[in-house]
Amino acid sequence: MGSVFTHEMWYAPAGQSRTLHVYLPNGYDDGDERYPVMYFFDGHNLFFDECATYGKSWGLKDFLDRWEKPLIIVGAECSHEGEARLDEYCPYKGNHFGHRMDGIGEQTFRWLIDEVKPWADANLRTWAHREATGIGGSSMGGLMSLYGAIVHNDVFSKAACVSTGLRFWGRDLGRDLRDASLDPDTRIYLSWGTQESGRTRAGADPITDSPESKAEQTFQRRLQRAGVDTYLYCQPGGRHCEADWERQNGRFLDYLWLDRRWA
Numbered sequence: 001m002g003s004v005f006t007h008e009m010w011y012a013p014a015g016q017s018r019t020l021h022v023y024l025p026n027g028y029d030d031g032d033e034r035y036p037v038m039y040f041f042d043g044h045n046l047f048f049d050e051c052a053t054y055g056k057s058w059g060l061k062d063f064l065d066r067w068e069k070p071l072i073i074v075g076a077e078c079s080h081e082g083e084a085r086l087d088e089y090c091p092y093k094g095n096h097f098g099h100r101m102d103g104i105g106e107q108t109f110r111w112l113i114d115e116v117k118p119w120a121d122a123n124l125r126t127w128a129h130r131e132a133t134g135i136g137g138s139s140m141g142g143l144m145s146l147y148g149a150i151v152h153n154d155v156f157s158k159a160a161c162v163s164t165g166l167r168f169w170g171r172d173l174g175r176d177l178r179d180a181s182l183d184p185d186t187r188i189y190l191s192w193g194t195q196e197s198g199r200t201r202a203g204a205d206p207i208t209d210s211p212e213s214k215a216e217q218t219f220q221r222r223l224q225r226a227g228v229d230t231y232l233y234c235q236p237g238g239r240h241c242e243a244d245w246e247r248q249n250g251r252f253l254d255y256l257w258l259d260r261r262w263a
Helices: 060-066 084-088 105-123 140-151 166-179 211-225 242-246 249-258
Strands: 003-011 016-024 037-041 072-076 094-096 099-101 133-138 158-162 187-193 229-235
Touching (some): 060 249, 084 099, 140 158, 211 229
Antiparallel strands (some): 094 099
């Protein structure tokens, strides 16, 4: 079985320490093999229910212990003070969801790229190159993952962008996409659930004809025009919660790392 440990890392934008939740695959201690790495936001929600904000995790350790491809996961914990997470995980300034966001998401990425990744590459047996480096998250973490795959495409070749809410962020992300030069060896997984699709007119299909589905489809087309490989998934009955994000573990990991698309 794989193992999980924590490591404290100084996060200068807030002048505080942040906990990294690190998963090492089965057999890590028995050899000298190197492994690809996937960085996640909201690391406390990934592995164990007792650590998760709402008492339910993604169950990612249990899944990876059974999955065929060994990976290292580095999950960065966010602030739990007030609305600070929204600022840390938003790359854009402005009023969003009734909150004036300072938008220090780019600073968070500089911390991730300049401090967290070098620590992981120096202390863990990683493959440090772009093709072996992915990023993932849900909600604001999904926004950050998509932003990172676009703006920091030289670092991340794969992104799991779960419940990103593209109907809220498509315009901002679109500007970044317009200015980006993306490597054709980029894979981006985009998903949302029917229960978080926005108000849909009577008789319309929430999977194909809701505000969120239209925003996701529009952005997918823009990514494809930029040469990126994409996987778009609407989860029937899917809600904005860890229990439903857990159900997507195999789907996004198979796509990003094994080039498998579920039916």
